[in-house]
């Protein structure tokens with residue numbers, strides 16, 4: 001992947017989420033009424049957040065010696081929420097005690113996230129920061145969550161991003177990708193008939209077998225193994241979560 005192609009794509013994504021779609025995205029991620037199509041997307045996204053938070057909880061959550069889950073099972077776990085949008089997942093995790101650094105390219109979405117963030121998440125916390133999720137200055141974390149943020153990049157770019165995260169993450173990475181299914185490819189082909197201005201920056205579907213092979217062969221991921229993989233499909237929302245665990 002050349003830096004040039006990554007920066008070019010990143011700038012298209014930033015301009016889409018910070019300008020073209022900022023208000024639509026703010027609405028989609030609120031409780032305000034939305035169309036039937038968007039309601040299915042909202043429901044699918046909620047199911048995805050629950051799945052990802054549940055996996056993190058299973059993997060890193062803490063139980064008392066008597067087997068009971070703690071009130072805040074992710075207490076003291078540090079998480080990078082990469083491409084956090086308006087912060088829904090970050091809030092879910094902080095409510096379970098995680099210390100979250102939530103970052104997004106769009107300063108507008110970060111401002112919405114800050115405005116919506118509950119004041120007291122103690123013992124959890126969130127620090128929101130506008131910028132590139134790949135910036136190494138963000139530091140090291142126990143876990144990475146990248147929900148639907150790598151889906152806008154070419155497979156090679158998404159893979160390079162996962163490899164770049166790896167040395168900064170101690171235990172678990174959960175990322176999503178859009179699976180390359182015949183139905184989805186047909187829907188995207190129809191979408192291409194609409195005028196360009198109506199379109200979001202296209203998601204780039206990825207085949208699971210390609211991704212598995214790329215992960216197995218990536219030098220930066222030699223001490224990582226693939227854990228659970230699960231697709232969420234609800235109406236117009238389709239995305240697959242994949243878990244990577246440091247072995």
Ligand SMILES: C[S@@+](CC[C@H](N)C(=O)[O-])C[C@H]1O[C@@H](n2cnc3c(N)ncnc32)[C@H](O)[C@@H]1O
Nearest residue numbers: 017083084085104105106131132133147148149
């Ligand atoms: C489809 S939205 C998902 C937002 C959030 N994860 C959620 O699921 O609600 C994708 C987000 O990823 C962000 N994003 C994409 N590339 C990024 C990058 N390189 N650094 C930071 N954020 C990025 C976009 O700005 C956008 O807000």
